[in-house]
Amino acid sequence: MHTILRSRTGVEVIIGPDQPFVMIGERINPTGRKALAAEMLAGDYGRVKADALAQVEAGATVLDVNAGLGVANANELEPEVMVRAIEAVQSVVDAPLSVDSSVVAALRAGLQAAGGKPLVNSVTGEAERMEAVFPLIAEYRVAVIAMCNDETGISMDPKVRFGVAKKIVARAESFGIPRENILIDPLVMPAGAVRGSGAMVLDIVRWVREELGCNTVCGASNVSFGLPNREAINANFLAMLIGAGMTSAITNPLKQELKTAILAADMLMGHDEDCMRWLRYQRQLARAAAAAAAAASGEATATDERAARRAARRESRTSEG
Amino acid sequence: MHTILRSRTGVEVIIGPDQPFVMIGERINPTGRKALAAEMLAGDYGRVKADALAQVEAGATVLDVNAGLGVANANELEPEVMVRAIEAVQSVVDAPLSVDSSVVAALRAGLQAAGGKPLVNSVTGEAERMEAVFPLIAEYRVAVIAMCNDETGISMDPKVRFGVAKKIVARAESFGIPRENILIDPLVMPAGAVRGSGAMVLDIVRWVREELGCNTVCGASNVSFGLPNREAINANFLAMLIGAGMTSAITNPLKQELKTAILAADMLMGHDEDCMRWLRYQRQLARAAAAAAAAASGEATATDERAARRAARRESRTSEG
Numbered sequence: 001m002h003t004i005l006r007s008r009t010g011v012e013v014i015i016g017p018d019q020p021f022v023m024i025g026e027r028i029n030p031t032g033r034k035a036l037a038a039e040m041l042a043g044d045y046g047r048v049k050a051d052a053l054a055q056v057e058a059g060a061t062v063l064d065v066n067a068g069l070g071v072a073n074a075n076e077l078e079p080e081v082m083v084r085a086i087e088a089v090q091s092v093v094d095a096p097l098s099v100d101s102s103v104v105a106a107l108r109a110g111l112q113a114a115g116g117k118p119l120v121n122s123v124t125g126e127a128e129r130m131e132a133v134f135p136l137i138a139e140y141r142v143a144v145i146a147m148c149n150d151e152t153g154i155s156m157d158p159k160v161r162f163g164v165a166k167k168i169v170a171r172a173e174s175f176g177i178p179r180e181n182i183l184i185d186p187l188v189m190p191a192g193a194v195r196g197s198g199a200m201v202l203d204i205v206r207w208v209r210e211e212l213g214c215n216t217v218c219g220a221s222n223v224s225f226g227l228p229n230r231e232a233i234n235a236n237f238l239a240m241l242i243g244a245g246m247t248s249a250i251t252n253p254l255k256q257e258l259k260t261a262i263l264a265a266d267m268l269m270g271h272d273e274d275c276m277r278w279l280r281y282q283r284q285l286a287r288a289a290a291a292a293a294a295a296a297s298g299e300a301t302a303t304d305e306r307a308a309r310r311a312a313r314r315e316s317r318t319s320e321g
Numbered sequence: 322m323h324t325i326l327r328s329r330t331g332v333e334v335i336i337g338p339d340q341p342f343v344m345i346g347e348r349i350n351p352t353g354r355k356a357l358a359a360e361m362l363a364g365d366y367g368r369v370k371a372d373a374l375a376q377v378e379a380g381a382t383v384l385d386v387n388a389g390l391g392v393a394n395a396n397e398l399e400p401e402v403m404v405r406a407i408e409a410v411q412s413v414v415d416a417p418l419s420v421d422s423s424v425v426a427a428l429r430a431g432l433q434a435a436g437g438k439p440l441v442n443s444v445t446g447e448a449e450r451m452e453a454v455f456p457l458i459a460e461y462r463v464a465v466i467a468m469c470n471d472e473t474g475i476s477m478d479p480k481v482r483f484g485v486a487k488k489i490v491a492r493a494e495s496f497g498i499p500r501e502n503i504l505i506d507p508l509v510m511p512a513g514a515v516r517g518s519g520a521m522v523l524d525i526v527r528w529v530r531e532e533l534g535c536n537t538v539c540g541a542s543n544v545s546f547g548l549p550n551r552e553a554i555n556a557n558f559l560a561m562l563i564g565a566g567m568t569s570a571i572t573n574p575l576k577q578e579l580k581t582a583i584l585a586a587d588m589l590m591g592h593d594e595d596c597m598r599w600l601r602y603q604r605q606l607a608r609a610a611a612a613a614a615a616a617a618s619g620e621a622t623a624t625d626e627r628a629a630r631r632a633a634r635r636e637s638r639t640s641e642g
Contacts, residue, residue: 223589
C-alpha cells in the first residue's frame with residue numbers, strides 16, 4: 001500500500017513498505033526552541049527557511065511545520081503563523097509538508113496554504129478529535145497521522161494500542177477516508193521508564209502491516225528519554241523499526257548517526273538500488289572529514305585542492321540529480 | 322525455548338528470545354590471521370589466551386575456537402591443535418565454548434577436551450555432513466549450529482533456506498537431538514551483491530521462531546562485504562536482527578559500534594533490567610574517553626586521579642559481578 005504526498009507544484013513522495021524510508025524533517029517546530037518561537041512571533045522566518053533548506057539538503061523529503069508558539073494567545077495566532085511558516089518554507093524548497101497542530105483552525109489554514117497533498121499531524125482515537133479532524137481530511141483528500149491513544153490515555157498493552165489503530169481506521173473509513181491515507185503512529189514510550197517499550201512498537205508495526213495494511217510513522221527519539229547516548233539508542237531503534245516494516249519517521253536528518261542507521265537499514269532491506277545512496281553518503285562523510293582535517297591543520301595545499309576538485313567531479317557524475 | 326551451554330566447571334549461558342543477546346567471540350580463529358596461525362603451529366598459545374581474556378572482558382559469554390591452520394597437512398594437525406587451543410582458553414577463562422571445525426575428528430577431540438556442554442560449529446543440510454556430525458552431537462548431548470545450505474548450495478530464495486532449516490531439524494530429531502540444541506544460521510549474504518539480503522535473513526529468523534521455535538545465530542559481518550563503513554552496516558544489521566528475534570551471533574565484542582548496537586537493542590527489547598547494562602557501558606566509554614584525553618594532554622592531575630578512583634568505586638558497586 002502506498003501513501004502518496006505531493007507538494008504544491010506536484011513533487012511526489014511515496015511512503016510504502018517497498019520504498020526507501022521517508023524522513024519527515026522535525027526541526028520547524030518552536031516547541032522547546034525559544035529563539036525560533038520569538039523570531040516567528042516577531043514575523044522573522046529566516047530560521048524557518050534555513051531549517052527547511054538544511055533538512056532537505058540532508059535527505060528529508062517531507063517537512064513537518066508546527067506553529068505552536070507557546071504564548072498566552074497561541075491558539076488565536078496559530079492559523080496565521082502556520083500560513084506564514086508554510087509560505088516561508090515553500091519560498092525555499094519544493095517538498096510535501098506535514099501540517100502539525102492541535103488547533104483545528106490552524107490545520108485548515110495550513111491545508112489551504114500548503115496546496116498539493118500534505119500530511120496532517122495528527123488525529124488520535126479520541127472521539128472528539130476524530131469528529132473535528134476527519135471532515136478536514138475528507139474535504140481536502142489529504143493524509144493523516146493517527147496516534148494510538150484515546151480517551152483512556154496511552155495503554156502499556158500493545159494489543160490495546162493496536163485496537164485504537166483499528167478503531168481510528170474504521171471511523172476514518174466512515175468519513176470516506178481510504179486507509180492508504182492513514183499513517184499509524186504506534187507511540188514510542190521511553191525505554192528507561194517502560195521496560196520493553198521498543199519491542200511493543202515493533203509488534204504494533206508488524207500487526208498494522210499484516211492486519212490493516214496501513215503505513216506507519218513515529219517520533220523515535222522519545223525512546224531514549226532520560227538515558228545517556230541518546231543518539232545511539234535512537235539510531236539503533238530506527239534500524240530495528242525499518243527491519244520490522246516501519247515506513248517513515250518524524251526525525252532530524254541532520255543527526256549523522258540517525259541518517260547512517262536509516263541508509264544502512266534501507267540498503268539491507270533492498271530499498272537502495274546498487275547501494276548507491278549508501279556509497280554516496282559515505283563519500284560525503286569522507287569528504288567532510290577530509291575538509292575538517294585540512295581546516296584543522298591549516299594546510300590546504302594545491303594537492304588537496306586538486307583532490308577535492310576530482311572528488312567533486314566524481315560526485316556530480318554519480319549524483320541522483 | 323532455551324538453548325543451554327555450559328563450561329567445563331558448570332558456568333551456564335542461556336540462549337533464548339527472552340534473554341540478553343549472546344555474543345559468541347569470533348577472534349580465536351587463525352583463518353586470515355597469519356601471525357596467529359604461525360604461533361599456533363609453533364605451539365605458542367599466548368595470543369589465543371590474550372584473545373580469550375579480551376573477548377570475555379568485552380562481553381562475549383561464549384568463545385568460538387577454530388584450529389584450522391591452513392597448511393598442507395592441516396586436517397591431520399587439527400585435532401591436536403584444537404585440543405591445545407581449548408586447553409589454552411580454559412587456562413584463562415571459564416566460559417562455554419563453540420568448537421569450530423570442518424574436520425569431524427577435530428570436533429570429536431574438541432568435545433572431549435572442552436567438557437561441559439559446548440556448541441558445535443557447524444552442520445549443514447548436506448546429507449553427508451549430517452550423517453557425520455549428528456552422531457557426535459547425540460553422543461555428547463551438545464548443541465549445534467545448523468547452516469541453511471545443502472548439496473544445492475545457498476539459495477537466494479529465503480523460503481528455500483528455511484526449508485533446509487526444517488530438513489536439518491527433522492533429521493536431527495531422528496538422531497534423538499532435541500530442537501533446543503539446534504541454533505539455526507540463516508546465512509548472511511553480502512548486501513552489495515545480493516539486493517535485500519538483510520530482509521531475507523529477517524524473514525528467515527521470524528519463520529524459524531514462529532514455526533520451528535529454534536534459536537538462531539549468524540555471522541553478521543558478511544553482510545557488509547565490499548562496502549565502505551562496514552562496522553556501521555554490521556552494527557545496524559545486528560540491531561535489526563535482534564528486533565526480529567535473533568538470539569545470538571558470532572561476532573567481535575571488541576568493536577565498539579557492534580557492542581553499542583547489541584546493548585541498545587537488548588534494552589529496547591526489554592532484556593536489560595533497569596537499563597543497567599546500557600548505563601554501565603556508557604560509563605565505561607566515558608571513563609575510557611576521559612582517560613584517553615588525559616593521556617593525550619599529558620596532564621594527569623591529582624584531581625583526575627581522585628575522580629577516577631571515585632568512578633571505579635561507583636562501578637564496583639553497580640557491577641553484575
